[in-house]
Amino acid sequence: MFETKTCRSRKGPIPLGDEDHGEIALRPFFMLHDYLYLDDEMHAPIIETTDSAALALEELEREHERLLAQQAVVAEKVEAARVTFRNQRDAILVHGLSTALEDDEALRRAFSAEVATRLRVSDRTATNMVEEAKTVINDLPGLADAWRLGWVSQQHVRAATHQAWNVPKDARRAFDDAITPKARTQTPSRFQSTARKLREKLHPESIEERKKEAFALRQAEVYEDPDGMASITLHHSADVILSIEHGMRVLAKRRKNETPGEQRTLAQLGADILAEGLLSQLGVETLRIGAFGQTPESEPTISDADTDAESEPEDAESSGAEPSDFESGGVESGGVESSERASLHSALTPAQLAAMRPGVVITVPAETLLGKGDEPAVLGGYGPIDIDTATDIISQASSFHRVLTSPVDGSTVAIDPNKYRLSEQVKRLIRTRDVTCGFPCCDVPAERCDIDHVVAWVDGGRSSPEDLVCLCRRHHTLKHSTRWHSEVQPDGSLLWTSPTGAKHVTQRGGADRA
Numbered sequence: 001m002f003e004t005k006t007c008r009s010r011k012g013p014i015p016l017g018d019e020d021h022g023e024i025a026l027r028p029f030f031m032l033h034d035y036l037y038l039d040d041e042m043h044a045p046i047i048e049t050t051d052s053a054a055l056a057l058e059e060l061e062r063e064h065e066r067l068l069a070q071q072a073v074v075a076e077k078v079e080a081a082r083v084t085f086r087n088q089r090d091a092i093l094v095h096g097l098s099t100a101l102e103d104d105e106a107l108r109r110a111f112s113a114e115v116a117t118r119l120r121v122s123d124r125t126a127t128n129m130v131e132e133a134k135t136v137i138n139d140l141p142g143l144a145d146a147w148r149l150g151w152v153s154q155q156h157v158r159a160a161t162h163q164a165w166n167v168p169k170d171a172r173r174a175f176d177d178a179i180t181p182k183a184r185t186q187t188p189s190r191f192q193s194t195a196r197k198l199r200e201k202l203h204p205e206s207i208e209e210r211k212k213e214a215f216a217l218r219q220a221e222v223y224e225d226p227d228g229m230a231s232i233t234l235h236h237s238a239d240v241i242l243s244i245e246h247g248m249r250v251l252a253k254r255r256k257n258e259t260p261g262e263q264r265t266l267a268q269l270g271a272d273i274l275a276e277g278l279l280s281q282l283g284v285e286t287l288r289i290g291a292f293g294q295t296p297e298s299e300p301t302i303s304d305a306d307t308d309a310e311s312e313p314e315d316a317e318s319s320g321a322e323p324s325d326f327e328s329g330g331v332e333s334g335g336v337e338s339s340e341r342a343s344l345h346s347a348l349t350p351a352q353l354a355a356m357r358p359g360v361v362i363t364v365p366a367e368t369l370l371g372k373g374d375e376p377a378v379l380g381g382y383g384p385i386d387i388d389t390a391t392d393i394i395s396q397a398s399s400f401h402r403v404l405t406s407p408v409d410g411s412t413v414a415i416d417p418n419k420y421r422l423s424e425q426v427k428r429l430i431r432t433r434d435v436t437c438g439f440p441c442c443d444v445p446a447e448r449c450d451i452d453h454v455v456a457w458v459d460g461g462r463s464s465p466e467d468l469v470c471l472c473r474r475h476h477t478l479k480h481s482t483r484w485h486s487e488v489q490p491d492g493s494l495l496w497t498s499p500t501g502a503k504h505v506t507q508r509g510g511a512d513r514a
Helices: 022-026 032-042 051-087 103-119 123-139 141-148 154-164 169-185 188-202 207-215 237-259 265-279 349-356 386-396 423-435 475-480 507-514
Strands: 221-226 230-234 326-327 361-363 377-379 383-385 450-453 468-471 486-487 494-497 503-506
Touching: 051 103, 051 123, 051 141, 051 154, 103 475, 123 154, 123 169, 123 188, 123 494, 141 154, 154 188, 154 361, 169 188, 207 237, 237 265, 377 386, 383 386, 383 475, 423 468, 423 507, 450 475, 468 475
Parallel strands: 326 361
Antiparallel strands: 221 230, 361 377, 377 383, 450 468, 486 494, 494 503
16 A cells, blocks of 8 residues: 655655564654655555445545544543643632542542533543543553554553553553554454553552452442343452353253253343342342243242352342332322232243332333323333333332322422431432432432432522432532532523533433433
């Protein structure tokens, strides 16, 4: 593609920076002023050809490089905005005894919230954007120049920066020199492995010490998927995860071979086996999850061989035995079928559904419950689910908590506005109404949120439905440590104003997230 030409005392083509040329190539070939002179060589005219496919692919390649270069420009803008934002700290922070965050952390969160709300992305996505831009622009200049030229992708940059975070500051330049040539010649997935190995060589701490720090970050996270589905991601030590994966495959193959007429695929069996193990440890009766449409009578009982595991399961924390919450707009639970009927729409058996008491909130419109409407039910912390699954869960509940709402505007009633301390019933009502955190672009379920007064109690606020809002701990502390603040609008929505003056509106009940 390139002809050999002389440009500013250097001959082309531009070296890729492979193993034999890496050190020589890294010094000059990313300089942007050279790129201006080399533009003709990099995009040499295409030889006349009748091959239209080749022409189309050449154009695709060029446009892809332009797109990658533009992503680098966005990163530069993010970092420039971060520096400017930090320099105005006195106009952003709230100083006082009640602040919950250190100044630097408050600034970091406030800026991430600005980016998240302006770009309409999640707080986590914004935080990653900010930290990745900060690292690549300041600590990995070679990789940054390659990105500006469209020679590496955002996936390469993300893999490199995430590894660089665990490399000491004074070793990051050597890390940059080593990984930049690799980024030009490797796919993102292979480069991720390369960057991890190079990080290992440059890190001054032993892998044992780093494992202890990393192990403290283990967690499980839930993600919403379409069509009534969701995913759970377990971040744990590699030996545990690989052991789980191996045991899942072994049991899935065994069950497939030993169960006559088993129609589930190995992937489906593996998913059901993992779900069974988790449900049993969380207090749900140990019964097999049947295939959809399978009645409890046709489900085989679990055998001793199926419980044989190589590792001991960890103890699960007990969450108590609160009854299910149920909102029907003032309608009782009459008309629900007997708990003895087969569970035809859920993958869980009636006994397992009966054990799903702690923290489950099902909202069913009254007309739908009575069979006169088709509006879907809502599972708290998730969203719309089919009415049959909702009915399965409701039919197993031992008791209900009705949420009384105003027939005019749907607001909750029977809350004493003159009491600062909220009862558990009032907290339940507010969480049921709000569904998620009330901060813009935040989808943390309300059941995991604090309940905050929009107008602070000390400033004349009251414990009325309009003045109470669910805020996750991150945004609750952000509100009280920085100049992010909210106001209730006449229609009940919240108007948020950022420290830089940007305004964002959120609707109660997650309506703007539907």
